Amino acid sequence: MIAFQQKILNGIKCFRRQWVLFSNSERTTVCGADYMLMALQLSMAEVNKQHHGDFTVSLSDVLETWKYFLHDKLGLSYENMKEPKNYADVKKAYHAFLERSNMLDLIDICQKCCGLGLVSEDESIAPAQLLEFISGIQNAQENNVSVPSTPPTPVNRQGQENVKVTGLAKKCVCSYLSLLVNSKDDLALARILNVPDRGLGRDAFTNLKHASQKSEMSIFLMATSFIRTVELGGRGCKSSLFDPLKVHVKGLSNLVNFIDKLQDIVGEILNPRIAGERILSTVKMHLIKDRSNGDPFCQAIEEVVEDLDLKIKNIIDSQHEVLTASTTGVSPARPKLHSINHGTVYCGRHTVKVLLVLLDEEAVSPPTQNTAELLYDDERLNLFGTTSVLTLFRSPAQSSGSSPKPLRQRIQKSMDEKKKKMKPSSIKSQFACTYKNELSETKYQHFLSSSRIPTCIHPAPKQHLKAGYLTDKALVLI
Numbered sequence: 251m252i253a254f255q256q257k258i259l260n261g262i263k264c265f266r267r268q269w270v271l272f273s274n275s276e277r278t279t280v281c282g283a284d285y286m287l288m289a290l291q292l293s294m295a296e297v298n299k300q301h302h303g304d305f306t307v308s309l310s311d312v313l314e315t316w317k318y319f320l321h322d323k324l325g326l327s328y329e330n331m332k333e334p335k336n337y338a339d340v341k342k343a344y345h346a347f348l349e350r351s352n353m354l355d356l357i358d359i360c361q362k363c364c365g366l367g368l369v370s371e372d373e374s375i376a377p378a379q380l381l382e383f384i385s386g387i388q389n390a391q392e393n394n395v396s397v398p399s400t401p402p403t404p405v406n407r408q409g410q411e412n413v414k415v416t417g418l419a420k421k422c423v424c425s426y427l428s429l430l431v432n433s434k435d436d437l438a439l440a441r442i443l444n445v446p447d448r449g450l451g452r453d454a455f456t457n458l459k460h461a462s463q464k465s466e467m468s469i470f471l472m473a474t475s476f477i478r479t480v481e482l483g484g485r486g487c488k489s490s491l492f493d494p495l496k497v498h499v500k501g502l503s504n505l506v507n508f509i510d511k512l513q514d515i516v517g518e519i520l521n522p523r524i525a526g527e528r529i530l531s532t533v534k535m536h537l538i539k540d541r542s543n544g545d546p547f548c549q550a551i552e553e554v555v556e557d558l559d560l561k562i563k564n565i566i567d568s569q570h571e572v573l574t575a576s577t578t579g580v581s582p583a584r585p586k587l588h589s590i591n592h593g594t595v596y597c598g599r600h601t602v603k604v605l606l607v608l609l610d611e612e613a614v615s616p617p618t619q620n621t622a623e624l625l626y627d628d629e630r631l632n633l634f635g636t637t638s639v640l641t642l643f644r645s646p647a648q649s650s651g652s653s654p655k656p657l658r659q660r661i662q663k664s665m666d667e668k669k670k671k672m673k674p675s676s677i678k679s680q681f682a683c684t685y686k687n688e689l690s691e692t693k694y695q696h697f698l699s700s701s702r703i704p705t706c707i708h709p710a711p712k713q714h715l716k717a718g719y720l721t722d723k724a725l726v727l728i
Contacts, residue, residue: 251336254383255614257375257599262610264368267360272354272362276604280610281348281355283384283617286625288437288639289355290316290624293343293457299335305644310623312711315340319383323357324377350468353433356613386617412546414623418636419537419550423558424612427534429513431605432470440639445535446633448501452637456492456645458502470509477506506538517597521704525601526562530555558608 260286262280265272281289291312319341334340346353349396350463353549360380363369382388408702423444425438455469462472476495480503495502512529519525534555538548554651618624627638 254375254379254388257373258360258380258383258614259371261360261363261369261375264363265354266610268366268368271366272359273352277432277606279353279428279435279606280359280613281351281353281611282615283356283386284359285353285437285613286355286384287312287316288625289351289623290319290340290344291345291640292643293340293347295643296343297339300339301336306640309625312625313621314618317385318724319344320357320381321459324381326377326381328522345427350434351414351436352432356380369723370504384617386619389615412550412627415546416550416553417618419547419554420558420612421681422537422589422636423530423533423551423554424609426509426512426610427529427605429470429509430529431602431609433470433474433509437471439468439470439637439638440642443505443642444501446539446541448504450498450501450505452644452646454501455497455642457498459643461495473502474506474509477503516601521564521599522601522604524565525598526566526604527559529601529605530559530562542727561608561611561714562604569604583718605706 269276269278291307293309294312298307307594311334315337318328318337320326321331322341331426333489334479356379360375364374379388395684422442425435425441426433429442430437440455443455458472461476462469465472465475467475473495477499480499512532515525515528515532519528534551537551538545541548582662598723625638627641
């Protein structure tokens with residue numbers, strides 16, 4: 251597995267050296283197996299919405315289309331497989347999504363490298379091997395051979411939960427790094443939009459998504475444009491396009507300003523080793539703030555940041571060794587006058603390239619075995635503020651005439667109905683006890699007759715006030 255991953259990584263290195271032949275941007279990021287599957291799921295949901303009106307797709311349909319999609323894209327035989335419904339539209343939507351996100355998947359990179367002759371025959375990858383790796387077959391076979399099956403125990407379950415939380419922490423940190431170097435990565439934004447809690451839920455993401463579609467820009471660039479407009483225009487900004495986003499100013503400002511803070515570190519610190527360490531430390535403090543030290547997520551973030559920092563240092567050391575080996579020993583020529591600002595113009599470029607290499611290494615990681623947890627919401631992981639990308643990209647249900655009315659209207663209606671059922675009370679003075687209430691007397695006599703309490707045989711005679719006396723007293727009170 252490690253040797254095969256190294257082959258794929260060598261192909262990605264060729265892509266980095268000759269990025270102009272692959273993409274229009276040097277900051278194009280690589281879409282790994284998990285990202286490919288999520289992009290396909292979103293594409294299928296989008297096509298289903300166009301044809302049926304529902305932005306949703308079942309897991310069985312995703313897996314069936316995923317298998318057919320890989321065979322088709324790798325040029326392998328799929329004669330015994332049935333073509334999924336609306337497959338042409340799904341494939342078109344998939345490639346359009348990657349293009350908007352400024353990403354290339356592993357298959358495109360490997361095929362392009364072979365087509366351009368950038369890799370030798372020894373480094374070339376067979377389509378069948380790439381299929382086994384991306385689909386997870388190769389990883390599953392190695393795990394079955396190396397790890398015997400054991401019955402689940404509380405210790406094993408606890409270990410599995412720790413692995414899930416660690417994987418979640420790594421995805422959050424890498425998503426911040428990916429958004430830092432590639433602001434068009436909508437999947438990365440979806441992962442960390444509300445991690446940590448910024449009060450940005452599905453409504454905020456939906457409003458951002460709709461606004462970005464109207465402006466034909468990425469979701470994060472839409473958020474940045476909105477915050478810049480608010481900061482520069484102040485309260486006088488009344489653009490109708492930004493109206494739905496005004497309720498999310500605080501949360502979006504928190505996100506945009508934090509990414510700006512990371513950009514400042516990239517631009518101000520020339521040493522990539524120090525810059526990388528500072529970036530990871532800043533992301534770590536941002537993710538664990540307002541959390542207790544014993545939180546599993548905090549512990550996982552600590553471990554992930556430490557591991558990624560070590561990888562960055564190893565990348566820089568390996569690049570330095572390659573540079574030293576290629577040195578001829580001849581002293582460099584004196585720089586020309588126009589090169590005085592060379593370091594200023596390319597300030598932070600070396601740090602960005604190191605971060606891209608780090609993300610490339612993460613892109614060739616084996617795919618997640620449990621696709622259900624990857625694609626759909628996991629209640630155990632939702633406690634850490636994460637939401638599946640399908641849930642975020644699906645717009646919240648809009649209220650219709652048949653839906654329940656607002657709570658205030660329902661309460662008012664219930665109170666009105668109770669008032670109608672209540673008998674209107676008559677106005678009485680303090681002598682109301684002298685009035686004869688036939689209904690009350692009837693109930694009282696019925697109670698006495700049915701109860702076992704002994705009653706007096708000859709009750710005292712009732713005393714009635716004269717009407718004139720009552721009237722005079724009432725008039726005096728009034």
